[in-house]
Amino acid sequence: MRGSGIQEKTAPNKPRLTREQIAQRAALELPDGAYVNLGWGIPNLIADYLPKGITVYFHSENGILGMGRRAKSGEEDYDLVDAMKVPVTLIPGASFFHQADAHLMTRGGHLDVAVLGGFQVSEKGDLANWKIPGAKGSGGIGGAMDIAAGAKKLIVCMEHTTKDGAPKIVKQCTYPLTGLACVDTIVTDLAVIDVRPEGLVLREVAPRWTPEEVQKLTGAPLIAKGRVPEIRFD
């Protein structure tokens, strides 16, 4: 998959957010006391960037609520792993349950926030994040479709463009879909964007980037309501 090429040539040579900074910005979207599921990739970094004083109850689709930090060396218990097979710890007040109840939570609207990675997001909030067209192998869905269908608020964290410079925020997804009209907010290395009935609202831009520059790297129209502030991390 290669983008139009135009974006690539016109992309300003300015620093973008790192993956860690995307995670750090996304962490600010989590309210105190929220029940939250973090998907693979950038979302999985978010737990390290929770603001001080905030308690978030992390949900894992294998049947954990209240996951804590990753286990340190020597502390690992391989019956206590997250959805990425990584040994984790618990915070006080955690609970275990079976996988059907874990997904009753995802589908049934019980999670306050879910954060997933993305290949493409459309201007209507459609998400494609499980399969690259033409990729080898079987592919795999995992819990993403249940999570996309049910979270009260779905945030997607991803780079704003592909490695080739093509926009990942598009009018219509061309990759296989994960869910329709499910994304609420997109946090990229260039912007924070809300999916609203009126369209994609540009809430923040990366430091030193302008809304116009971000628009050029975006495959669907962005709506700027007044001055668009730069992303901050606190």
Add this chain to the structure above:
Amino acid sequence: MRGSGIQEKTAPNKPRLTREQIAQRAALELPDGAYVNLGWGIPNLIADYLPKGITVYFHSENGILGMGRRAKSGEEDYDLVDAMKVPVTLIPGASFFHQADAHLMTRGGHLDVAVLGGFQVSEKGDLANWKIPGAKGSGGIGGAMDIAAGAKKLIVCMEHTTKDGAPKIVKQCTYPLTGLACVDTIVTDLAVIDVRPEGLVLREVAPRWTPEEVQKLTGAPLIAKGRVPEIRFD
């Protein structure tokens, strides 16, 4: 509701089984190790008549497996009641679960045997047991429809005729139905009858009763395969 009247006049004046004897005979249908649900009425008496050496795990739709005898005076715990609100005890190996799992067991074919009371059973095994036509009040279904739909083997215990002498085993139920083609065996005060694809097979008759006498009090044809033995209780 009044039967044809013919049966009433011709009914032999011979002793029938008592309710306790119906329960005692039905108890012989429970295999060792079986998971069993007992409904209201005569079925609820069955637990007292289990043959020696047989262990049966009684299920209650409020979320108990492994109910024991009723609680003695002074022993009652009102958080440990059966589906009839009666305080009960547990046997070793009992378990508790919520009502949805309790009915996952009833509907999902997990109970080996369920025993229900009945107002009418049809020759196809349709059961009517929850509502008398014209009765006052709201009526109530409870767990009967789930149990009828799902038990591996459904036994109905009831008197063979109404108080007015009308047959309760009929070609077609006239009372509101509980379930279609769900009954496997009927134990009455006059007979043990199996519902089979070929029809109602008369397996046993009450002591001193003849198949012909039982047929006269039955609203659908009974099939006798050879000599029909008398009911025994051991």
Add this chain to the structure above:
Amino acid sequence: MRKKVYSSMDEIVADVPNGARIMFGGFGGAGFPNNLIQALVRKGVKNITAISNNCGTRDGELGLMFKNNQIKHVIASFPGPHANYFQERFAAKEVTLELVPQGILCERMRAAAAGLQGFYTTVGVGTEVADGKEERVLEGQRCILEMPIHADYAFIKAQKADELGNLTYRLAARNFNPIMAMAAKTTIAEVDEIVPVGSIEPEQVMTPAIFVHRVVQAKGLHYAG
């Protein structure tokens, strides 16, 4: 951390509006949120839709709410012969009733909890329960389509809550409570005891805190009815 622990029954039900749809846990006298129900009686809310296995036992459980004519519609499996106030209102057509097989009542609430939009079952096929419902053959069996039951509130009873809302139930007082806790928008639990966070073993939590929005201790208010 969100504040979930309330100190009074009246405060915890203060926002329940007239016309609310409320699930009430309990079965066979065990696991009823009797103190919460009495708070609703004191508050005098009206036009409630009650989703409950039964409809009270004389003055007990939901009885007083029927006596006071606070409930206009019931979804129940077994209203019960001792639900005399319900039966009087029902006979007078002051309350309407949807009778549901007990396991299907559980599944319809669970469907709401699980974000499912309906399911097919053989239960009730050929009976009054099937009236007006879509029927079709699936897996070679006649089935009817049953729809989720949603609610604004679940009023439940548990044994212990920690301050986050993790719950355990005692013996057969569990019954409908965990299902209703999952199914309603706002779940309010009356408990025997509130314990510090971390006091309940994670493996032994019966209802995870995510489903529980408010808890209140029934301090020696044990219901006598």
Add this chain to the structure above:
Amino acid sequence: MRKKVYSSMDEIVADVPNGARIMFGGFGGAGFPNNLIQALVRKGVKNITAISNNCGTRDGELGLMFKNNQIKHVIASFPGPHANYFQERFAAKEVTLELVPQGILCERMRAAAAGLQGFYTTVGVGTEVADGKEERVLEGQRCILEMPIHADYAFIKAQKADELGNLTYRLAARNFNPIMAMAAKTTIAEVDEIVPVGSIEPEQVMTPAIFVHRVVQAKGLHYAG
């Protein structure tokens, strides 16, 4: 009392026929019935339909069964990048795959367990998952019809079993195991420890014995792969 306790892995899988449909518990390396799987490898059953979240990790979990070409069809949510033997067979078209969203995989098994004949969900609407499935609007939402997944056997892993088959699970090794235990015709549990009847508190049983047909202790056979 029925004898449920077996003394050998080979004996407990002895009757599993070629062509059987088998659910395998486990997720993320935890709660896999690895010793039972190895017994199936030794037995050499063929043409198995495997229902499992994933398809092994190299030689581990279901890996050897794909290496030996014992599995012809898989129903899975996430076969996995480290399921190299599966991926080879899949590329060679020696095994077919039905990909199912993970929660829907759970619900379809639970539907089989609960005697439900199908359910509607919004999950997968507009995606490849919806291909060939009935779609309709219910409760104002586009939904697809999902059907139960039945199985001849569930192979599961638990921590403790009593001699009746009541089970408990450790930490997140619970995952798919309780659902599969309920869904299959015959459930076989590999456990760390078998305890006398009455040793597990009735309130703390996680899978009631009614769902468990055979248990075997994995005596120090802890799987290393």
